[in-house]
Amino acid sequence: MDIRLVLVGIEGGANLGMIMRLAENFEVDDVVLVYPRELDMDEARRFSAKAVGRLDNLVVYKNLDEALSPCDVRVCTTAKFSLDGDILRSTIPSYDLPSFLERYKKPCIVFGRESSGLTRDELSKCDFVSTIPSSSEYSALNLANSVSIYLYEIYKSKRKRDLVNLAEREELEQAVSIFGDIASMALGDETKIMRARTAMRHVLFRSSPSKPEVRILTHVLRRVKRRIEGSSTKQP
Amino acid sequence: MDIRLVLVGIEGGANLGMIMRLAENFEVDDVVLVYPRELDMDEARRFSAKAVGRLDNLVVYKNLDEALSPCDVRVCTTAKFSLDGDILRSTIPSYDLPSFLERYKKPCIVFGRESSGLTRDELSKCDFVSTIPSSSEYSALNLANSVSIYLYEIYKSKRKRDLVNLAEREELEQAVSIFGDIASMALGDETKIMRARTAMRHVLFRSSPSKPEVRILTHVLRRVKRRIEGSSTKQP
Known part of the structure; x- marks a missing residue:
């Protein structure tokens, strides 16, 4: 499984930097941007730490359709989910995502803007939508922290590395x-x-x-x- | 279970801000600092978003022992783990932590400095140590992203909230x-x-x-x- 991370309209340099570092931490090679805002690249460099080299090779797409085209399944993420009639915001929880991705070769995981997430038009381009369980009082996570949780869930399902040398x-x-x-x-x-x-x-x-x-x-x-x-x- | 998050020697304002926001996202009331560096509080405020109020009520301890004193189990976190003889760095993976915490009322989860983590002396004050599975090429996550993964794991184990209104x-x-x-x-x-x-x-x-x-x-x-x-x- 070779994931593509699609960042739509990213606004923060720190977030971009942290996401580059996370991609390195969790072995995701393919990170692309769709119409990013003007970013503070000094901040991005600072927060990317040892993954700073990735900032020089960023691929930017003019629209979401192009960014999604190589993927055999497209998953949008949102902090706003619906339990009722809003089909576009019917979500699966982040911890169930890996099992739904298992049969696909090239999943796209799409993250929206820090300020306003993905538009309904953008959500409608995905095959399904996922959300991270969080407090009903303040559910919206910082963008890089959301990315960290999704990449972590996918990484740990791909490869439960032996962190423990268990006794026989x-x-x-x-x-x-x-x-x-x-x-x-x-x-x-x-x-x-x-x-x-x-x-x-x-x-x-x-x-x-x-x-x-x-x-x-x-x-x-x-x-x-x-x-x-x-x-x-x-x-x- | 009422978790205390202990941040030892935190160096970055952005990280402190993001951690305040994460504490709100994942309903952790008790976040304390132990000998923090001089922090960029403007940056902290910016990254704390709607959790900015928490920055005014931060509790700072003079030493780790005091910060750990109310906790019935103390867990240190590290990116550097050992599969061999280094008992201090024998770890359990992040995804197993919730099951080990189940029987405790007041777990302390301890995070170290952005630059160098926890010292061996600090590690020795914990009852056990945990790590996040990540790339062997670049294993160290950004501090706030590590915190997000631990709080997420604990939150989802405490309360698998119905994110889906599943059909009968x-x-x-x-x-x-x-x-x-x-x-x-x-x-x-x-x-x-x-x-x-x-x-x-x-x-x-x-x-x-x-x-x-x-x-x-x-x-x-x-x-x-x-x-x-x-x-x-x-x-x-």
Whole structure:
């Protein structure tokens, strides 16, 4: 899936810069503008950070139809949605978007102006419309923040990168087992030993610990066990 | 769950402003600063938009411990995570955070400096650490955009607000049924009629349409049906 981000009538240099950076953060190559306002490009450069190079290669389209032409599905975004008769503002929530995009090769995601969003004519050019769930008191997010949420949703669905080096079941079992040995040395009562063992099992398995975390815990438990064994042989 | 957002050493007025707006968008009342740099407050006001009032009531703490004291769980955020031995940077991904927060009443979510994030000393004050999945080429998001993603994840888990006025099963069945009637008038072959009916059923049920969408479709189908019935009685 190769997304095109279409920014219609963007007004803020800071937003443009931040969106360039987001495109880099979430690996979106294709960002295009449609009739942008006059932008503060110094501000754009400042907010684009390491993605500043993208500002030199911006593609600008004269109208929305041209910008949408290569896409096999076009999704408009809006902060104003309707639960009633306004079909144009019937939306799906941002978190459902990735599942609806799965079957398409080149989705266009269209964002409107900071001040007024997309016009009804622009909304009517999309195949469907999406919105971000937010407070009914103040629902309109800053443009770059909206973009960040959509790109994040799509990125995480494309590629749930291993952010965690999760411990294997055997590693957790081993930690529980050694903790059980220690418990049985420290406690007399069989019921209490079982409870302690179970508590440790629950805590470890529920916390989805990483390999390094379990390794250091197991290491400590093993040392403690040896220490207790040593001291108990010394005191016969 | 009543979240406290803790911003450590924030450097940018635009970011502070955008975060105030995000707090309003995602209904987070408690935002505090810890040793902020000298900030461009004009820029902060501009980017806070309708949440500008929040800038007058900002709480600033002298140190992180004080800021964290009311919280029953403290989560630090980082763009630099470790899959190996660096326990301090063993992270859980942003999308798993809400499930880990469920049992707490007052979670603190801590964000570091735009330039350098949180120090190791600051990271060590947290109960665990989280990161946003992003490109390995350029993983560091702008501060406000990171905040937007975390607040969004927590908000959507707290309250999956009905953004869609989903059609009931009976409404979809009715549309399928009327379409079937039309198909049987338009097509002679029973197999083709069944296929058309099935295709319509699949499309409608897969697209999770809203009530207004199904109502207008059903209305049109009903009109078409009557029209065909009328014309067929006229031509005996």
